[in-house]
Amino acid sequence: MPRPTDTPRRADTPRRTEAPGPADTPRRQRAQRRAGAFTGPAVTEAATRSCAAAAGDPALAKLTGAMAVCRICADRPLGAPLPHTPRPIFQISPTARIAICSQAPGNRAHMAGRPFFDPSGVRLRAWMGLSEATFYDPAQVAIIPMGFCFPGYDKAGGDLPPRTECRATWHDEVFAAMPSLRLLLCIGRYSLAYHLPETRRLSLTAIVGAWREIAERTAPRTVMALPHPSWRNNAWLKKNPWFEAEHLPDLRARIAAILAAPA
Numbered sequence: 001m002p003r004p005t006d007t008p009r010r011a012d013t014p015r016r017t018e019a020p021g022p023a024d025t026p027r028r029q030r031a032q033r034r035a036g037a038f039t040g041p042a043v044t045e046a047a048t049r050s051c052a053a054a055a056g057d058p059a060l061a062k063l064t065g066a067m068a069v070c071r072i073c074a075d076r077p078l079g080a081p082l083p084h085t086p087r088p089i090f091q092i093s094p095t096a097r098i099a100i101c102s103q104a105p106g107n108r109a110h111m112a113g114r115p116f117f118d119p120s121g122v123r124l125r126a127w128m129g130l131s132e133a134t135f136y137d138p139a140q141v142a143i144i145p146m147g148f149c150f151p152g153y154d155k156a157g158g159d160l161p162p163r164t165e166c167r168a169t170w171h172d173e174v175f176a177a178m179p180s181l182r183l184l185l186c187i188g189r190y191s192l193a194y195h196l197p198e199t200r201r202l203s204l205t206a207i208v209g210a211w212r213e214i215a216e217r218t219a220p221r222t223v224m225a226l227p228h229p230s231w232r233n234n235a236w237l238k239k240n241p242w243f244e245a246e247h248l249p250d251l252r253a254r255i256a257a258i259l260a261a262p263a
């Protein structure tokens with residue numbers, strides 16, 4: 001089991017906030033140019049499906065509709081504006097019982113208008129024991145990142161942190177409007193800071209390792225922490241074999257039981 005003093009690895013460590021700007025690596029510069037030049041519809045596929053799923057709940061429908069066309073980070077940003085057109089990506093419905101509470105979409109998700117549209121999504125679905133159809137079914141699974149829009153790249157070529165405007169504007173209202181949620185899966189430091197603020201002094205390894213205590217304490221809306229399913233965390237997974245041997249079977253059993261329970 002992990003020790004509370006374990007040092008978070010690079011992929012677990014929150015990046016410092018800095019103004020969006022051109023990334024320094026050629027690959028990231030090209031990716032940022034593609035994001036800036038992208039001319040797809042401002043309302044993403046994920047937001048459109050969420051609006052349809054929320055249609056029967058007037059309060060959530062109104063909220064989802066406003067989130068789908070949000071342009072705060074372009075028109076009234078708290079700092080530098082987004083370096084591309086906002087494309088909010090989230091998956092919400094009045095009936096979802098499980099929420100993936102992640103950081104912010106990456107560039108590939110930004111282009112596709114669909115969350116976890118990359119190998120991380122494949123691994124996350126395997127961790128959760130879910131098919132792609134169930135994972136992308138807003139009636140069953142919500143995906144509520146701390147920032148709904150791709151934030152752009154920092155000068156080192158990494159993704160910037162989730163936009164603070166999003167949390168300040170939407171999150172309290174969204175989670176209050178979804179009383180059906182039974183399990184929140186937190187991925188990343190910004191999500192943990194929002195959903196489990198009392199763990200801010202602990203390493204990610206310690207927080208993930210304490211899943212039984214945290215789940216018991218936070219029930220009936222159970223919160224569990226996960227490392228990011230990115231390949232960047234392969235070394236962390238190798239160093240912490242208890243995660244795949246003990247944590248994931250427990251997680252899959254919880255998810256199966258929640259989805260199978262009668263409404």
Ligand code: SF4
Nearest residue numbers: 070072073086149166
């Ligand atoms: S990141 Fe959030 S607050 Fe900013 S434009 Fe996108 S949806 Fe709006």
